[in-house]
Each structure stands twice: as C-alpha cells, then as structure tokens.
Amino acid sequence: MSRWLARLGGLCARRAKTVLALWLTLLVAAGVAAASFYDGADAGYEIPDAEYERVMDQLGDGIEEFDGAAALVLLSTEDGEQFTAEQREGIADLTAELEELEEVRGAEDPFAQQQQVDQADDEVEEARAELTDSAEELEQGQQDLDQGRDELEEAQDDLDAEQQQLDQFAEQVGGQTPPVLEAQQELDEGQQALDEQREELDAQQEEIDAGWTQHQEGVDEVELAEREAQLSSQARTVSEDGTVAMMNVQLIEDAFTIESEQQQRVIDAVEQSLPAGVDADYSLELVQDVAGILGPGEVIGIGFAGLVLLITLGTVVAAGLPVALAILGVGISVAAIFALSAVVDLTETDPVLALMLGLSLGIDYTLLLLYRHRQNLLRGMAVADSVRLASGTAGSAIFFAGVTNVIALAALAVTGIPFLTVMGLAASLTVTIVVLAVLTLGPAAASLLGLRLLPRRLRPGSLTVEDVGSPLPTPEQNRLSQAERSRLSDDAQQRLMDRGWGRVVTRHPWAAILVPVLLVGALAVPAGDLRLGLPDGGSEPEGSTAHTVYDEVRETFGPGENGPLLALVTLPEGLGETAQRERGIELAEELTARDGVARAVPVASDDAGQMRLIQVVPEDGPEAIATADLVDRLLDDRTELAEDHGAESVGLTGQTVANIEVADRLQGSIPLYVGLVVLLCVVILLAIFRSLLAPVLAAAGYVLSLLGSLGTVVMVYQWGWLRDLFGVTEPGPVLAFLPILICGVLFGLAVDYQLFIMSGVREAYARGRSARVSILSGIAQGGPVVVACGIIMVSVFAGFVFADLAMIRPIGFGLAVGVLIEAFAVRATLIPAVTALLGDAAWYLPRWMDRLLPNVDVEGQALEQDFPGDDDTQVNPPPAPEYRDDAARASR
Structure with missing residues (x-):
C-alpha cells in the first residue's frame, strides 16, 4: 500500500497543474449539478413499520383534513389589549385567504372555535329547555288524546245502548219497518263517525308516540352534546384575557417535506393580511430550514483552525493549504449530496454533517501529509522525493484512517433506519472525496509550492522564494546545510524526548492512567440518564419566532398544547x-x-x-x-x-408520539452499532499493530471517550448545566440520533489518532528499541500532529455549537468534547501510559496469528529501499543514539 501511494503521490506531483485543473473542474461540475438537481432536504426522521406511521397513513386515508403537518400561527395584539371586533373580522378573513393557498389544507378561525366552546353549555341548556317544552307539549297532547278517547268510549257506549233499544223495538213491531230502518241508518252513521274519530285518535297517538321517540333521541343527543361540552370545556384557542389567539393551520405536506418556498408563501399570506395592530409568530413547522449551513460560528472555528495550522506549520501558505483543500473537498461533497437529493430523500442534517466532517477531516489529513513532507524537507530531501515519501508514509495512515471512517459511517445502515442510512452514506461520500483530494491534490499542491511550505528562516541560506522557479526543484537546490540538519533533526528530537509529554507519561504512568480515567469517568456518569427525543420549538434559540410560539402556548394554553x-x-x-x-x-x-x-x-x-x-x-x-x-x-x-x-x-x-417512538428505536439500536464498531476497531488495529492487547486498549479508550462525550451532552443539553453559556433554551431529551452519530464519528477519529501516535511506537519497538523508548519516539513523532489535529477538530466542531440550526448544536458540542477527550486524555496520555506499564507484553502476538494477518505497512517500511540514505533521510529515522536499546532486537 505505501509503495502504491508513493507512486500515486509522485505522479500527482509531476502532473500538479493537471491535477489541480481536474479538481477545480470537478468542483464546478458538482456545483452545476447541485443547482440543477437539488430537490430540497425533505426527508423526515421516520422509521418504517412504526406504530405512529401506520396510524398516520390510516388517518390520512380516512380523515383527509388531518393529513399533513399541523402548524400554529400565534396572534397577539400589539398594545396588549383585547382583540377588537374589526381585528376578529380581519382574522376570520385571513383564515379564508389561507385556505385558498395550495400549501394549506385548512385553517381555523380561533375566535369561531372559542365561541363554539364557550357557547356549548348554553346551547345544551337551550336544547334541554326545548326538550322540556316539547315534553310538556307531548304530555298535554297525550292528555287531550286520552280525554278524547274517553269521550269517544262514552259516545260508543251511548250508541251501543241506542242500538240495543232499536233492536228490541224492531222485535216488538215485527220487523224492519220504515221507522226502524230510518233509526238504524242514523245509528250506522253515528257508528261511522265514531270509527272515523277513533282512527283520527289513533293517528294522533302515533304522532305523539313518534314525538316521544324524537324527544328521547333529542335527550340522547343533548346528553352526548353535554358530555362533549364537558370534555372540551377546558380547551381554548383564545386566551382568557382575550389578547392571544392560536390559529391552527393544517398543511398539505408534513413538517419535513414542506419546502422553504412553501413555508414562505404561507408566512407572506399571513403578513400581508394581518389586521392592523396584530402581530404573528409561527411554529417550527413553518420556519425550520437548513438555508445557511455555514454561519458565523463555523467561520470562527475554521479561522481558529487556520491559526493552529499557522503555528504548527510556520507559514501562511502552509497553513492556508489544508483549509483551502478541505473547503474544496467539502464543496464538491456537499454539492454532490445536494444533487443526489433528486433521487435520495435527505434530511436537513445531512449536508451539515457532511460539512462538519469534511472540514475537520480534510484539515487534519492535509496537516498530517504536510507535516511529514515538512519533516522530510527539514532533513534535506528534495521536494519530489519528499512528496513521494510523505504520500507513502502519511498517505498510508490517511488512507486507512479514511477507510475506517467510511466503514464506520456506512455501518449506520445496520440500524435498519432509512434516514440514518442516508446520513451515514452521505457522510461516507464526503470522507471518500476528502481522502481522495488529500492523496492527490495534496501532493500536487506541495510540489507546486516547493520550499514556500517552509518558513524563511528554515530554508537553505543560499535560496530565496524567488529562486524556486519550478514545481520540482533539484535536490541540490532544496537540501539544507549540514548544520541546519543537525540542529533541526538531532537536537530537536532529543529535546522533544527529553522534555516532551512522552517523558511525563513514561515516568509517571500510574498518574497518567488514573487522572484521565477518573476525570473522563466522572464526565461519563450522566450518560446513564440519557434520554432521547427530537427537537421542537422549545429547543430553538430564545427570541426566535418558533420559541416565542412554544413559550407563549405553554404559558397561556398549557404545556401539553405544544405536543x-x-x-x-x-x-x-x-x-x-x-x-x-x-x-x-x-x-x-x-x-x-x-x-x-x-x-x-x-x-x-x-x-x-x-x-x-x-x-x-x-x-x-x-x-x-x-x-x-x-x-x-x-x-x-x-x-x-x-x-x-x-x-x-x-x-x-402525532408528532410527539413519533418523536418518542423514533427515540426508543434508536436507543435500542445503539448497543448493536457500538458492538459492531468496537469489533471493527479491534480487527483493523490487530492487522495494523500486530498485537493482541493494543487493539483492546484502543477499543476500551474509544468506549471511554464515547461515554465521556455523551455524559457532557446530557449535563448541558438535558440537565441544563451551563445552559446560558451554550445557548440552551430548554433543557430536554438529547437529539435522538446524536449518540449513534457520535459513535460512528468518534470511532473513526479514535483510529486516526491511534494510528498517528501508536504506529510510531510500534515501528520503533519493531526496530529494536525498548518499550519505554518506543513510546518516547512515537509521541515525539506523532504527538505534535495529534495535538494540532485535536485542536483543529475541536475548533471546527465547536463552531457548530452556536449554529443557526438548533439540532446541530448538541452534535457539534458532543463531537468537540469527544475529540478533546480522544486526542489528549486517551490517545496522547492513557494509552501510552498503559502501554508503558505493559512493556513487551503490549506487543505480543501468537505466531500463527502473525502469519494469518495481512501486512498493511502503515509506516511505509517497504519504501526504505526506495529512499536509501543516512539516518536523517531514512523513512523512520531512529531517535538520538543515547536512547537506542543496547540489546537491540534485530530479529524484529
């Protein structure tokens, strides 16, 4: 691998202008593609087969008016007085105008809603009074009907008596005489009249019975209405003092698929039609956006990283190169992610995470390459040879660190959660592009800049910047004097080993173990109280319109109305x-x-x-x-x-149910993912360090860093410690996907820093140094890079702690703290101290396993025959003679 990367670096150095032109062309092409195909970050933090998703789909199919996001427009009077009649009429007109928008499914007049609630009891009483009146009417009708029936029966009895008398008279007169027939006709007509009257009374009875049925239905209806009124009696859409009103706006799209242009059209419609003297604030569904992914905080973080680079590399040109290269790689990556939104559903955090990782890793990897290149130049190597050697040695570490990051981030797919899979793949794409840029454009830029990457005082005395006219100056032009080489190589290295941090760690190993373990362990304790959730209006910056709505609704209408x-x-x-x-x-x-x-x-x-x-x-x-x-x-x-x-x-x-279900599912997937990356860490480092204990120590350090990072996030964002300092408006559950995201990112960085320091320790030990001297050599060689990289990463991540997008803030904070712990407490202190105590046992590996493991050659031992020379120009120069082990283990 090292030899192949050295050849690649040499080729890019020889074709430097062509490589630069290709990358600039790629940047322009990516920008054009992004402008042409960007379809918005419209994916939600959703989980397939979740209960809330199934019910929401069912709801949308059956009750369409509730399909989509429910947004709030909070209306208030400017003077703090009650809404006037004209203002209420204007708001009613406003709701009608909103319903005309294609983005709006429906809008409710808050005053009409409140009036319905307030009048519900009165309407029930009116209905009950009407039922009482109808019951009295029915009872009176029944009484009249019963009286009519009694009178009818009396008449029937009289008629029956007359019929009996007529029948007796007919017997006496001997048959149907004309008088009898005439009397019989009169009785028949009377009977017919009574029958008709009876039928009429029966019909009236049916009407009364039907009236009683309707009355009972009315009673049941009133009882139901009374129960409904009782249930809704505490619901309010207008404050009791009449100065604040909640307008419910049902959107066509849900909260994550609505585009910023659609949001703005709704807001513009409200602002243009607001009655005089009325203010409006909007809930998060109408204002959340990822419009500016690079804000002032991020720029300050990058600026501070540039200052660290300037101190580390010594020249403005050298310090600016990592930043420029990282920005170019990130620009291409983010543009590519935007372009892919045409075929892939993105969340609003995907481009921000890509930006965060791309900037930090791009600067770190370029710094490592330039630091090795600078060391080579200071030893007197020619620019061309130095570029090739740095590409083979530092490039190998960069390649494996990048591959590790890509695998760790892509492994988010094992969670089975679509938005995490896309997030991991988008971040993996960014890391891949950045690594390619560092391994190709880095050597090209280094060759073009030549000795300008060195401070003037360290350049050969016979040359100035103007003397270096070609991308690949001759070795005679670029070699330093023997005095400069001695001063910058032997003395500097001996000074580092005599007084550096490695000497403190090796002399006081127990202190170097206990202090980090106790400190980070204390920070990790709050991680046991970790609660997960998704952001709402309460997490937005204080004074923002979304937080204003959240806070006012909580105070005026009750906290539950927010969810x-x-x-x-x-x-x-x-x-x-x-x-x-x-x-x-x-x-x-x-x-x-x-x-x-x-x-x-x-x-x-x-x-x-x-x-x-x-x-x-x-x-x-x-x-x-x-x-x-x-x-x-x-x-x-x-x-x-x-x-x-x-x-x-x-x-x-509902959104609250969705947040809780998403958080529960993500929390359940954390052990699987952490176990996977820890296993991956052990396997990768086993092949690199060829040791049983070194990978285990590295994995244990990673877990410690992870717990410490999560613990500090809980303290600040969940418990509210130092909330004013970090702009935490409402302490609450931690962003649901933050832990698993930090797991992936910190894993990659843990392997990075382990490689930067411990690979040098391993190489020194393999060359015959004692365990202690190997640690001194490794820290002297890789320590400055890890310190600089750690500060840079912390600076870049810390820039996102005050990002405009509130959900990004805890991610930036957690990663900044995690890198701080990883770089300084774990990789530069704890791991070397434990390794020093273990001695030779730290590098034990069974012979059978040694034969099975591939030789990845991270430190570029295969290049030694390509770059022969004295100790100053060897691939891995030995430390000062007095630190060599007298009983050198040549067999290693």
Whole structure:
C-alpha cells in the first residue's frame, strides 16, 4: 500500500497543474449539478413499520383534513389589549385567504372555535329547555288524546245502548219497518263517525308516540352534546384575557417535506393580511430550514483552525493549504449530496454533517501529509522525493484512517433506519472525496509550492522564494546545510524526548492512567440518564419566532398544547351514528380520567363514522418524562382500550408520539452499532499493530471517550448545566440520533489518532528499541500532529455549537468534547501510559496469528529501499543514539 501511494503521490506531483485543473473542474461540475438537481432536504426522521406511521397513513386515508403537518400561527395584539371586533373580522378573513393557498389544507378561525366552546353549555341548556317544552307539549297532547278517547268510549257506549233499544223495538213491531230502518241508518252513521274519530285518535297517538321517540333521541343527543361540552370545556384557542389567539393551520405536506418556498408563501399570506395592530409568530413547522449551513460560528472555528495550522506549520501558505483543500473537498461533497437529493430523500442534517466532517477531516489529513513532507524537507530531501515519501508514509495512515471512517459511517445502515442510512452514506461520500483530494491534490499542491511550505528562516541560506522557479526543484537546490540538519533533526528530537509529554507519561504512568480515567469517568456518569427525543420549538434559540410560539402556548394554553397526541379509533361496521359517537365519547372520557392527561376531545370522524379521532392533550410538554411515560402506557393499553369500548382497534400518532417512538428505536439500536464498531476497531488495529492487547486498549479508550462525550451532552443539553453559556433554551431529551452519530464519528477519529501516535511506537519497538523508548519516539513523532489535529477538530466542531440550526448544536458540542477527550486524555496520555506499564507484553502476538494477518505497512517500511540514505533521510529515522536499546532486537 505505501509503495502504491508513493507512486500515486509522485505522479500527482509531476502532473500538479493537471491535477489541480481536474479538481477545480470537478468542483464546478458538482456545483452545476447541485443547482440543477437539488430537490430540497425533505426527508423526515421516520422509521418504517412504526406504530405512529401506520396510524398516520390510516388517518390520512380516512380523515383527509388531518393529513399533513399541523402548524400554529400565534396572534397577539400589539398594545396588549383585547382583540377588537374589526381585528376578529380581519382574522376570520385571513383564515379564508389561507385556505385558498395550495400549501394549506385548512385553517381555523380561533375566535369561531372559542365561541363554539364557550357557547356549548348554553346551547345544551337551550336544547334541554326545548326538550322540556316539547315534553310538556307531548304530555298535554297525550292528555287531550286520552280525554278524547274517553269521550269517544262514552259516545260508543251511548250508541251501543241506542242500538240495543232499536233492536228490541224492531222485535216488538215485527220487523224492519220504515221507522226502524230510518233509526238504524242514523245509528250506522253515528257508528261511522265514531270509527272515523277513533282512527283520527289513533293517528294522533302515533304522532305523539313518534314525538316521544324524537324527544328521547333529542335527550340522547343533548346528553352526548353535554358530555362533549364537558370534555372540551377546558380547551381554548383564545386566551382568557382575550389578547392571544392560536390559529391552527393544517398543511398539505408534513413538517419535513414542506419546502422553504412553501413555508414562505404561507408566512407572506399571513403578513400581508394581518389586521392592523396584530402581530404573528409561527411554529417550527413553518420556519425550520437548513438555508445557511455555514454561519458565523463555523467561520470562527475554521479561522481558529487556520491559526493552529499557522503555528504548527510556520507559514501562511502552509497553513492556508489544508483549509483551502478541505473547503474544496467539502464543496464538491456537499454539492454532490445536494444533487443526489433528486433521487435520495435527505434530511436537513445531512449536508451539515457532511460539512462538519469534511472540514475537520480534510484539515487534519492535509496537516498530517504536510507535516511529514515538512519533516522530510527539514532533513534535506528534495521536494519530489519528499512528496513521494510523505504520500507513502502519511498517505498510508490517511488512507486507512479514511477507510475506517467510511466503514464506520456506512455501518449506520445496520440500524435498519432509512434516514440514518442516508446520513451515514452521505457522510461516507464526503470522507471518500476528502481522502481522495488529500492523496492527490495534496501532493500536487506541495510540489507546486516547493520550499514556500517552509518558513524563511528554515530554508537553505543560499535560496530565496524567488529562486524556486519550478514545481520540482533539484535536490541540490532544496537540501539544507549540514548544520541546519543537525540542529533541526538531532537536537530537536532529543529535546522533544527529553522534555516532551512522552517523558511525563513514561515516568509517571500510574498518574497518567488514573487522572484521565477518573476525570473522563466522572464526565461519563450522566450518560446513564440519557434520554432521547427530537427537537421542537422549545429547543430553538430564545427570541426566535418558533420559541416565542412554544413559550407563549405553554404559558397561556398549557404545556401539553405544544405536543398533543392523536388517538384513532376504528369501530366495527353496522353501528348507528349515535352508537358510533357514544363509543368515541366513552373512550375520550376514559382517556381524560387517566393520569397525565389534561383532556381528551373527539375532534373528527370519517364520512361513515367508523373512524373517530380523539385529540389527547398531556398535562406536560412533549419533552417531559411524564409525557413519554404516558405515551408508553397508552401504547401498551391499545388492545385493552379497544376491547373495553367495542372497537376494532385503537392507534396512537402525532408528532410527539413519533418523536418518542423514533427515540426508543434508536436507543435500542445503539448497543448493536457500538458492538459492531468496537469489533471493527479491534480487527483493523490487530492487522495494523500486530498485537493482541493494543487493539483492546484502543477499543476500551474509544468506549471511554464515547461515554465521556455523551455524559457532557446530557449535563448541558438535558440537565441544563451551563445552559446560558451554550445557548440552551430548554433543557430536554438529547437529539435522538446524536449518540449513534457520535459513535460512528468518534470511532473513526479514535483510529486516526491511534494510528498517528501508536504506529510510531510500534515501528520503533519493531526496530529494536525498548518499550519505554518506543513510546518516547512515537509521541515525539506523532504527538505534535495529534495535538494540532485535536485542536483543529475541536475548533471546527465547536463552531457548530452556536449554529443557526438548533439540532446541530448538541452534535457539534458532543463531537468537540469527544475529540478533546480522544486526542489528549486517551490517545496522547492513557494509552501510552498503559502501554508503558505493559512493556513487551503490549506487543505480543501468537505466531500463527502473525502469519494469518495481512501486512498493511502503515509506516511505509517497504519504501526504505526506495529512499536509501543516512539516518536523517531514512523513512523512520531512529531517535538520538543515547536512547537506542543496547540489546537491540534485530530479529524484529
């Protein structure tokens, strides 16, 4: 590998201008592709086969008006007085205008909604009074009917008596005489009149019976309406003092697929039609965007990284090269990710993560390459040879570090969560492009700049910058004097080994072990209280419109209004409308009676009435532990609730439910992913260091760094420690995918820093030095690079701690702390100290395993025959003579 990379570096150095032109062309092409195909970051943090997804799909199919994101427009009066009649009329007109937008499915007039709630009891009383009046009328009608029947029966009795008398008279006169016939005709006509009257009374009875049936239906309806009014009596869309109103706006798209242009059209429509004297603020669904992924904080972080580079490399040109190369690689990567959005659903964090990783790794890897190149030049090598050698040695470390990062990030796919898979692959693409840029454009730029990468005082005295006219000056021009070589090589190395950090670690190994373990262990303790969630308006910066809405809703209408739950009830076929309605109300009443529920109100049904939607408002906010517990209990009780209320199913959905389900699924996938990357770490480092214990120590250090990083995130963003310093508006659950993301990124960095320091230790030991001297040599060689890289990474990641996108802040903070722990506490202190105590045992490897493992040659031993020379120009020059082991293990 080292020999192949050396040849690649040499080729790029010889064709430096061509390589530079190719990369610039690639940058332009990527930019054009991004401008042409960018389709927005419209993917959500969704999980396939999740309960909330299934219920939301079912809801969208049956009750279309609730399909899409529910946004809030919070309206308030500028003078703090109650809304005037003109303002209320203007807001009613505004809701009508919003419903005309293609982005809006529906908008509710908050004053009309509040009026319905306020008048519900009065309407029930009016209906009850009407029922009382109708009952009195029915009772009076029944009395009149009964009196009519009594009179009819009396008349019938009289008629029957007359008929009997007539029959007796007819017997006496001997038959049907004309008088008898005439009297009989009169009686028949009377009977007919009575029959007709009886039929009329029967009809009246039917009407009264029907009236009583209708009355009972009215009574049932009023009872249901009264129960509904009782359930919704505490719901408000207008504050009690009449100065604040919540306008509910149902969007066509959900919160993650709506585009910024669509959001802006809704906001513009509100602003243009707002009545005079009314202000509007908007919930997160209408304002969240990833418009500016590079803000002032990030620029400051890059600037500080440039200062570290200047101190490390000594010239503005050398310091600017890593930044420029990283920006070029990141530019191509982010543009490519934007272009891929046409075929892949991206989340809003994908390009930000790519930017964060690309900048930090690009600067780090370029620094390592230039540092090795600079060391070679200081030993008197020609520029061309130095570039080739640096590409073969540092390039090997860069290649394996990059491959490790790519594998760790791509391994996010094992979680089975689509948005994490895309996030990992996007980050892997960025790392791949950055590594390619460092391994090709880095050597090209180094050859073009020649000795300008060295400070003036360290260049050969006979040459100036103007004397270096070609990309590949001759060795005679570039070789330093023997005095300069001696001063910069032997003396500097001996000084580092005499007074450097390695001497402290090897002289006081127990202190170097206990201090990091105790310190990082203390930081890791809060990780045991880790709670996961997704950001809401409460996590937005204080003073932002989204946070204003969140805070005002919490204070005015109750914390649960910021995250209501939706319960979807599916009833069996064949039920009447009243029965359907009653079962929905019964379930809402039971939910209202449960601990943690402020109220549960039936809000909608499908056309057939078979699906009933109930809004469940928790007593606490969406980020509260009590709300998460409530959701868990309801999810566990779904089957029981359905059986108790004669429903086919009861489902739970809504943004709060989605956040909790996503967090639970991600938290469950962390052990699998961490176990995978730890195993990967051991396997990779086993091949590189050819030792049993070294990979185990590296993996243990990685786990310690990870726990320390997560612990500090919990302290700041969940517990609220130092919240003002870091701009934490509302302490709450940690971003759901942050732990698994930090797992992947820190794993790659852990292997990077392990390679930068311990590969030098391994090489020195393999050359016959003692264990202690090997550690001194490795730290002297790789320590400055790790220190500089660590500071740079911390600077770049820390720049995102104050990013405009609130969900990025804890990621930047966690990674900055993780790198700080990894670089300084673990890789530069703890691991070398443990290795020093273990001595020769640290490098033990069974012979059979040694034969099976591939020889990856990270330090470029295969290049020694290509670059012969004295100790100053060898690939891995030995330390000063007095530090050589007298009993050199030549067999190694």
